Amino acid sequence: MSKPKTIIEKIWERHVVHQEQDKPDLLYIDLHLVHEVTSPQAFEGLRMKNRSVRRPELTYATMDHNVPTKHRNIVKDAISKKQMETLKENCSQFGISLADIDHPDQGIVHVIGPELGLTQPGKTIVCGDSHTSTHGAFGALAFGIGTSEVEHVLATQTLWQAPPKSLNVQVNGKLGKGVTSKDLILAIIAKYGVRFGTGYVIEYTGEAIRDLTMEERMTVCNMSIEAGARAGLISPDDITVEYLQGRRHVPQEPEEYEAISREWKALATDPGAVYDATVTIDAEEIEPQVSWGTNPGMCIPVSANVPDPSRAETASKKEEIERALEYMGLQPGQPIDEVPIEHVFIGSCTNSRLSDLRRAAEVVRSKKVHRNVQAIVVPGSFSVKTAAEAEGLDVIFTQAGFEWRDAGCSMCLAMNDDIVPPGERCASTSNRNFEGRQGNGARTHLVSPEMAAAAAIEGHFVDVRKFTEATLQS
C-alpha cells in the first residue's frame, strides 16, 4: 500500500507544474479571486509589460472592501470611486467576470466564492487577501497573496511556493451549548498565540470539527491567518458535499455530481498520515470568548478578568500587555463582562453568513438595543441579504434597533464610511482587533454573532448562555 498522505500533500502533488533544485515548486492555481484594493497595481504591471491574463475564466472579481453599505450607488469618496472604476475597467479589458456593486452576486469575496460553488475541494485558490484561508473549509488549499503575486498569477496561472509544513490542530470532544466555532478558533489562538501557525498549513481535525456545519467551518478556517498560518483546511466529507450540491459552478447532473463527490471525499487525509506538528485542544473546556487586547491572541472567556501585566512572565510580555491595555482603555483585573460598549458590528467574512445572522437574530428577537449602543448588521453578500430578508431577519433586527445594511467588508476594516470613532468600543464579529482597525483610536472586541447580539441588548458583554436562559425564564 502506498504511504498514507495528508490532504495537503495530496492537493500539492496534483498541482506541481515544475520542480527543480534550490527552487520552490511551481504550483498551478485553479481559482484566482480578485477585489478592488489589492489588484490595480497588478493589472497596471501587466499593461506596462504588455502581458495578458492567462486564464481569465479561472479568475473571478468582486468589489467588497471599499463599497458603501448604505446608499450603495453613491460613492462619496473620489479615491474609492476611482479604485472601483479601475477594477471595472481592468476586468473588462482583460476579460474577467466581475460581480460589480449592482450585481446580484456581489459580496465579500470569501462569502461569494463558496456561495457560487466556485470554491471546491482539492482546488488551489488564491486571492490578494489574507483571509483567503476561509475557502480551506471545503478542503481546498487556499491562501492569501500580495499584489506582486496577484500579477504573477494573472500572467502565468502559477505561483512559486515551497511545499508547506503541515500542522494538525486537533479539537477533541464536543463544543458546549451556546459555544460557537468563533469561540473555538479564538480559544485556539488565545492558547497557542498569533504565530504558532507561521510556516505551516493547518488541518483542523477531531470530533468538534466534524460536527460543524460548512458555515461554521468557514469561520474557523477564516482565522487561520490570525494564528500565522497562510492556509487552514478541513478534509471534505458528506457535509461538504451536501453544502455544494446544486450551487452554480459545480456539476449539476446527479451522476456527475456523485462522481466528483467521491473524488472530493477521497482527498481526505488518510488514516496514519503524518503531520509535521500537532497541537490539541478540548472543545468541552471552551467558553464564549471576548478579546481584550490588540491582537486576536489576546482573548479570554467572558467569565474572566482582563490580565494584569504585573503577573506577566517576561518584561516584554508585560510591556505588550500594558500597551494593549492603554490602547483599549482597560484596567488590569477588570471583569470583561462589565466593560460597556458603544457599537456592535455583525458582519465580515468571518461571521456574516445566513446562519450567523439567524443565530444573532434569535438573540435579539423582541428586544431592544441598549440606548448607548449603535448596532449594524452587514450581510456578507447580496444573496445572504436577500435570503435573510425572505425569512424576515431584517425585520427582527430593525425592530430591535439595528441598522440593516448592504453587503461589503464595512466596519471590519472601516475603509468606507462605517467607522468606529476614536476611543469608542465595538463588539465585533470580525477577525482583527488591531489598533485602528475599525477606525483610528477605535477599540475592537472580537466575539461571536450571539455574543455581539447579546452585548447590543445589554450595553456590555454578557455570557450569551446565561442571557438566553434568563430571557427564556422571563
Add this chain to the structure above:
Amino acid sequence: MEPIRKHEGLVYPLNRANIDTDQIIPKQFLKRIERQGFGKFLFYNWRFNEDGTEKSDFTLNDKKYNGASILVAGENFGCGSSREHAPWALQDYGFKVIIAPSFADIFYNNCTKNGILPIRLSEQKTEKLIQTAESSKYRISVDLQKQQVTDGQGFLAEFDLPAYQKQMLLNGWDEIAVTLTLEQAIADYEASH
C-alpha cells in the same frame, strides 16, 4: 526590481512584537491605485496626531533616525493583512533591510518581491542591535552574498534565507519573466488536467 547585494545604513530600532500591516500602513491609504508614494503614510497612526502634526513620543520622528534604511523590530513583524502596500510604504520611506526574530509569511514574501531584504536574526541578536541603536547613531552593514550582518565593531551575525529568494534579490529578477520561460511546462500541465 532593484538588486540588493550589500547595504550599509543607519538603524532604526522599533522594539515591539507583532507589528501588523495595519500599523505599517493604515487602510485609509489603500485606496490609491499606484505603487509609489506610500512612504509619507508609513506608521501613520503612530507617527501623526489627528491634525497631521508629528507625535513627539514616536521614535521614528526623532531627528537622530533621519535617513535610516535598516529597520530592526520584534518578532512576527508584518503579521495580519496581505497588503503589499506595507513593503511599498517601507521602501518608499527609505528602508531597504528589515531585521526581526521572525516575520509573517505573506509579508516576508512581499518584501522579497520588491527588493527589500528581510533578515531573521535570533532574539538575542536583534535585541543587541535595538539596544545599541536606541542609545546611539548606529550604522551596520549587510552582505547578502555572505549572509552576514556586521557593525565593524565586533558585531557579527549570520542569517539564513531560501536560496531562491536570495538569487532573486541578488539579481533583481522579474519573476514573471522567469516563469514565462516555463510556458511549455504550464501548457503541458493544462493539457493534462
